[in-house]
Amino acid sequence: MSSVALATGGVTIRDLENSLHKAVTEVTSTMLNYQSVIVPCDESVLVPGVSAIVGFGGKVSGALTLHISPEGACTLASGLLGMEFREVDEIVADAMGEIVNMLAGGLKKYACQTEEIFKISIPSVIRGNDYCTHVPKDFERRMLGVQAGPCSFVLQLVIDVS
Amino acid sequence: MSSVALATGGVTIRDLENSLHKAVTEVTSTMLNYQSVIVPCDESVLVPGVSAIVGFGGKVSGALTLHISPEGACTLASGLLGMEFREVDEIVADAMGEIVNMLAGGLKKYACQTEEIFKISIPSVIRGNDYCTHVPKDFERRMLGVQAGPCSFVLQLVIDVS
Numbered sequence: 001m002s003s004v005a006l007a008t009g010g011v012t013i014r015d016l017e018n019s020l021h022k023a024v025t026e027v028t029s030t031m032l033n034y035q036s037v038i039v040p041c042d043e044s045v046l047v048p049g050v051s052a053i054v055g056f057g058g059k060v061s062g063a064l065t066l067h068i069s070p071e072g073a074c075t076l077a078s079g080l081l082g083m084e085f086r087e088v089d090e091i092v093a094d095a096m097g098e099i100v101n102m103l104a105g106g107l108k109k110y111a112c113q114t115e116e117i118f119k120i121s122i123p124s125v126i127r128g129n130d131y132c133t134h135v136p137k138d139f140e141r142r143m144l145g146v147q148a149g150p151c152s153f154v155l156q157l158v159i160d161v162s
Numbered sequence: 163m164s165s166v167a168l169a170t171g172g173v174t175i176r177d178l179e180n181s182l183h184k185a186v187t188e189v190t191s192t193m194l195n196y197q198s199v200i201v202p203c204d205e206s207v208l209v210p211g212v213s214a215i216v217g218f219g220g221k222v223s224g225a226l227t228l229h230i231s232p233e234g235a236c237t238l239a240s241g242l243l244g245m246e247f248r249e250v251d252e253i254v255a256d257a258m259g260e261i262v263n264m265l266a267g268g269l270k271k272y273a274c275q276t277e278e279i280f281k282i283s284i285p286s287v288i289r290g291n292d293y294c295t296h297v298p299k300d301f302e303r304r305m306l307g308v309q310a311g312p313c314s315f316v317l318q319l320v321i322d323v324s
Contacts, residue, residue: 048290055217055283056223063217063286093296119281121217122322124225124295128210131290134255139284160284 011060013140013159016111022063022158023106024071024146029103032079033122036151043122045154050088051133052096052127054104058118064107066100068151073127076151079148088127092128103155156157173222175302175321178273182226182319183269186308193264194241196311203307208317211235212250212257213288213295216266220280224321227295228262228268232315235289238313252290259285263319300324 021038045111049069056062064096070080072087085092104120126133127141133156135141141158184201201210211231216310218224230238236247239257247254266282284287288295295318303320 032216048293051288053215053217053286055215055219055286057217057219057281057283060279060283061282063283065286090296090299093299097296097298119219120223121283122223122298122301122320124227124286124292124297124320126213126288126295128290128293129211131288131293134252134259134289136256136285136289137252137257139317145266158284158286 007008010109013142013157015142016060016107016157017142017161019110020107020144020155023103024144024148026106027099027102028146028148030100032076032148034151035077036146036148039145041154043143045143046132047059047130048131049127050093050096051099053124053126054100054108054110055121056104056118057121058116060118060159062118062139062157063107064100064104065156065158066103066153066155067133068096068153071152072151076148076153078152079149082117091140093125093127095126097125114135158159166311173273175277175304175319175323178222178224178269178306178319178321179306182265182306182317183323184238184272185221185265186306186310186317188268188311189261189264190308193248193261194238194310196313198240198308198310200324201307202318203305205305207307208294210291210293211289212258213285213286214256214262216262217278217283218266218270219280219283222280222321224301226262226266227318227320228258228265228315229295229318230315234315236270238310238315241313248319255287255289258288
């Protein structure tokens with residue numbers, strides 16, 4: 001077992017990434033009725049818009065962030081709520097918090113099948129035209145690009161392996 | 163006992179606010195060697211700059227966010243690290259994550275003396291010139307203005323009482 005796996009009680013970021021894949025497939029199909037395609041990506045694809053974060057803590061501590069453009073957020077909120085949105089208002093921001101919360105809940109469901117290795121926080125949502133998010137260098141991270149029906153977004157999974 | 167206290171296993175946001183006061187006093191005095199003054203405030207004082215978020219989950223789920231101006235972040239990072247900073251670079255962003263992490267750790271220490279009611283996540287740090295943070299309406303929140311030595315910052319404590 002690697003030092004990383006030991007530091008997190010035997011759980012690697014690859015395990016969590018696999019669980020996140022399952023969560024994305026489940027949430028997009030059951031809540032949004034979209035088929036999804038997931039591909040690895042890097043930070044160069046990130047642009048400001050809306051970022052919704054759920055933290056988690058326990059044997060494994062980390063955070064899951066959904067990054068999406070304003071247009072994508074409106075489309076995704078429409079898919080979730082069955083209403084039309086033309087700008088990122090409080091309802092759209094709430095909806096992005098709700099979606100990352102469902103994804104984190106799915107991640108937990110698949111990652112904690114034999115033992116509860118973390119608990120999840122409430123979502124925090126950031127929106128704006130000029131901001132970036134920062135992850136300390138010594139944390140492990142994975143970036144996944146998701147195409148779900150007409151929407152694309154990026155998921156960033158970060159865990160502390162110290 | 164109120165319905166809010168029942169929903170969170172007997173813990174109210176006032177309990178957590180009292181614990182946060184102790185954590186602020188401890189962290190600013192021991193890590194920064196500053197005396198601190200804490201006053202209630204509201205969201206009108208928030209301006210973009212740096213926002214560092216730690217989530218927590220368990221019997222009580224929530225998030226603690228530190229909001230600070232770019233100048234304040236440089237001064238606070240200088241106080242923590244003993245180096246001069248003129249702009250919010252990655253070291254300053256890391257330092258803001260470290261400070262909110264220490265504050266959340268202090269909050270946990272004081273709030274969980276008889277029982278571990280939550281676990282904390284890793285920090286996420288946002289920086290930029292045009293963004294705002296959003297909290298879903300049905301969460302309870304408190305905003306505290308902190309003057310610590312030459313620095314002022316705002317702490318936002320949010321908990322889910324649903």
